[in-house]
Amino acid sequence: MLLAKSTENAIQLIIYLIRHADNDYIRVKEIAEQCNISFFILSKIAQKMIKAGILESYTGPNGGIKLVKNPSDIQLIDVVQSIEGTDVLDKCILGFEHCGEMNPCAVHQHWKEAREVILNMFEGKTLKEIIDIDELKEVYSV
């Protein structure tokens, strides 16, 4: 499993937020219902992203959560790291101790290539680009 389940949920939450953003706060309960995720789980996840500076919240009636920055100023990696910590993809595919470029294990170069692509997926695109529905329509002609 590449991503933890809570990170999957975090991405779903973000996608929902972007698609329903209209400068108002959106209730976590609404997102939980629409995305079919437990409210309790989602509110914990939201809290992590708030601490990471991705979301802000407002307590009370008409309250909820919303994005702090513009979707085009957030990378997917920011979301991933806000949940899983900053060293998700620093880790290697094997557990060898004294390794790396100078003393590579047998799969080093292969894993390096794959990680490059994964990183590119997480860093190369902003949330705006990733979530852009028109782009998807073009590709899949839906």
Add this chain to the structure above:
Amino acid sequence: MLLAKSTENAIQLIIYLIRHADNDYIRVKEIAEQCNISFFILSKIAQKMIKAGILESYTGPNGGIKLVKNPSDIQLIDVVQSIEGTDVLDKCILGFEHCGEMNPCAVHQHWKEAREVILNMFEGKTLKEIIDIDELKEVYSV
């Protein structure tokens, strides 16, 4: 984390086996010591790979485990699947229910590309190729 820790250990075990293969059975204890992995853990992992038909074992003095097939006839994906099950990379990066090519979620195409590369790493190369030290020397000029 892409791979479970036990899968990391499985790959380490396989690498050791290939590099020390001389048609004899190799004791799990020896591998455990050399790879610095708990013997108990490694013997469980070995049992899984035996059930998957990758290794065979022999009980008693001079016993141990060895590869069933030639390293050039085994794909890395076989090792991974023997430990984690066959649907490791079938799963999607998100948890959406009704999705896929016809109804792609917002990151479908990006994850598809990355998964392609990972699969290629696991399926495209045989263990022989991956473990080949000369190939590594060439690339890293070690």
Add this chain to the structure above:
DNA sequence: AACATTTAAGACTTATGATTCCTAAATATA
């Protein structure tokens, strides 16, 4: 001020994987 709504935060339980331990079975060797 009283009440309803909504996030905040911690406690608690459950599920899953990692790790360790122990006994049995197989088999070579003396």
Add this chain to the structure above:
DNA sequence: TATATTTAGGAATCATAAGTCTTAAATGTT
């Protein structure tokens, strides 16, 4: 046959992640 070696396999423990619940704090509405 007795003994030492080595895998087989289950039981038990520990760690971490996932999921649930409960109470507190903030704040708009009446």
